[in-house]
Amino acid sequence: MVRSDIVFLHAPSVYDFRKKTILYGPVSDVIPSSPVFEMYPIGFMTISSHLEAAGFRTRIVNLAVQMLQSKRFDVEERIRTLEADVFAIDLHWMPHVHGATEIAKIVKKHHPDSKIEFGGLTSSYFWEELIQMPEIDLIMRGDTTEEPTVRMMRALQDGKDLSEVPNLVWKDAGGKVRNNGVTYSADDLDDIRFDYGTMIKNTIRYMDVKGALPWAGWDKLPLTSVFSVRGCSMNCAECGGSGYANGKVVCRNAPAYRSPEKLAEDMGMIQSYLDTPIFIVGDLRQHSDGYAERFLKAVKERGIKNHAVIELFGGAGREYFSKLDKAFDGGWSIEFSPDSHDEAVRSALGKKYSNSCIERTIEAAFEKGCKRMDLFYMTGLPFQTRESAIDSAKASKKLWELVKKEDDLFIYNAPFAPFVDPGSKAFEEPEKWGYKFFARTLAEHKALLENPSWKQVLSYETKWMDRNTIAETSYDAAIELAAMAFECSRTSAETFEERKETIEAARRLMHEVDEVTAYPDKQKREGRLLEMKEELDMRSIVCDKNDLYWEAGSVWRNSPRIVLGLIRSRNRRNG
Numbered sequence: 001m002v003r004s005d006i007v008f009l010h011a012p013s014v015y016d017f018r019k020k021t022i023l024y025g026p027v028s029d030v031i032p033s034s035p036v037f038e039m040y041p042i043g044f045m046t047i048s049s050h051l052e053a054a055g056f057r058t059r060i061v062n063l064a065v066q067m068l069q070s071k072r073f074d075v076e077e078r079i080r081t082l083e084a085d086v087f088a089i090d091l092h093w094m095p096h097v098h099g100a101t102e103i104a105k106i107v108k109k110h111h112p113d114s115k116i117e118f119g120g121l122t123s124s125y126f127w128e129e130l131i132q133m134p135e136i137d138l139i140m141r142g143d144t145t146e147e148p149t150v151r152m153m154r155a156l157q158d159g160k161d162l163s164e165v166p167n168l169v170w171k172d173a174g175g176k177v178r179n180n181g182v183t184y185s186a187d188d189l190d191d192i193r194f195d196y197g198t199m200i201k202n203t204i205r206y207m208d209v210k211g212a213l214p215w216a217g218w219d220k221l222p223l224t225s226v227f228s229v230r231g232c233s234m235n236c237a238e239c240g241g242s243g244y245a246n247g248k249v250v251c252r253n254a255p256a257y258r259s260p261e262k263l264a265e266d267m268g269m270i271q272s273y274l275d276t277p278i279f280i281v282g283d284l285r286q287h288s289d290g291y292a293e294r295f296l297k298a299v300k301e302r303g304i305k306n307h308a309v310i311e312l313f314g315g316a317g318r319e320y321f322s323k324l325d326k327a328f329d330g331g332w333s334i335e336f337s338p339d340s341h342d343e344a345v346r347s348a349l350g351k352k353y354s355n356s357c358i359e360r361t362i363e364a365a366f367e368k369g370c371k372r373m374d375l376f377y378m379t380g381l382p383f384q385t386r387e388s389a390i391d392s393a394k395a396s397k398k399l400w401e402l403v404k405k406e407d408d409l410f411i412y413n414a415p416f417a418p419f420v421d422p423g424s425k426a427f428e429e430p431e432k433w434g435y436k437f438f439a440r441t442l443a444e445h446k447a448l449l450e451n452p453s454w455k456q457v458l459s460y461e462t463k464w465m466d467r468n469t470i471a472e473t474s475y476d477a478a479i480e481l482a483a484m485a486f487e488c489s490r491t492s493a494e495t496f497e498e499r500k501e502t503i504e505a506a507r508r509l510m511h512e513v514d515e516v517t518a519y520p521d522k523q524k525r526e527g528r529l530l531e532m533k534e535e536l537d538m539r540s541i542v543c544d545k546n547d548l549y550w551e552a553g554s555v556w557r558n559s560p561r562i563v564l565g566l567i568r569s570r571n572r573r574n575g
Contacts, residue, residue, distance in 0.1 A: 005056040007084040008043035010040035011099030012064035014476040021529040025454025038064035049193035050146040092120030100450040108135035139169040141489035144186035171461040189258035226266040228282035231255035240421025264298035283313040296327035321368035341395035372408035380416035382433040400488040419459040434463035
């Protein structure tokens, strides 16, 4: 077994999901990964790239993917066979709190002399609670931790004091907790290494394709991403990545941008390895219109042929879309999240554009060459009533009628999330936003994930909808959305009936789980839940998850390009 200096481990949402009976529900229906949230954060790749450049040997092991792919995959045995000085476990988003902390216990059991490090936004928020766990030795706070991690690894390698490593929380030889404070927050992203070649090289080094996959199925339908920004200029009330949350959690007082030219260079590097869609994270106009224009000019000069997926944080017009169409030779698509059709709800959240603005944006985008647009609505938002949530689904009909039937406008309506993001305005000021929480601490959120139904996992209800209403409305809105799609000839009558049947079956299972969990006899309760396990599968409920995927060549089809890309990468280093 090849030894690593540091191994990055990604855990499933619930560690023992293969043994537990869980009705997952629709909370992950509108993201690429499954309900076990097996997608690891992009920070694994960027931190790994920086460490490799500094001479450290790294490895990424996605335990969640391997657990999904095989019931016989032995997690403990895999962890036991890994060798590293440091095991880095991500706790970026809250739904991983159960899996991440349970995996940490297993690592410490088999590698008592290795250090266990946690990082990510949730780790940064709940660092005081995490560091009290005996199995956790280090916590790296912040959102640009590539350089601090290199400094940490150098200090550990040289046996030096960790007190000079920025952003680090650690335990000294006597077990006392030391907090160095969050003093490192990059002002821009130009020194960050976004190199997919690192992931490819590590896969070859360890001969471990499955362990390195970003999520299950990525090798067949890969989607890559580049980051224009960390942080955000917007302050959406429910978002843990908002400007407000960034200031509170990672001490980021302003967004850090990657220069337009560097961003185009990142796309060029991906293109050298893979013919795959590239998701550009962050609205290109967030910095300024001039930033977007510089980027599109650089993209055109580099001859980027990969399909581009862009984000919109607000409306856009024909002029902007014309520029996109001229720049992206491989075509372009849009991700747009108005959250609600209800202007009052959307405005209260911090999104100040009108419905007419959304309508003009959709029309202009497809008129100017947009290949597809994904538009997202959510249920369980502040100030949102049941009627408002259902009306968002009904409003989809008008949007579909604005474009041609062959235009790929996909509209999704799903529950907001299992948890409200810690650090967001809504989490910090629940009364102001009409929220009631069932969990505030890390331990309380972890306990919620032990419940057998997605409804019981929800950490919140609102002044306008309790847990039951949020769950029932989610299913009702899904049926309404399916009906609108049928009325607009987006789906066939057969598909509409199948979707309704799937949704109603999921609703019946939810009710049955409610009844079973109310059994006073624990043995009877657990026995019946175990009998139901096979029924409660991970199928997509409120939408067809296949709609989320862009057409792309598999990693295997890209093999010749990958080999050439690795050769060019080596030549660049040697040149």
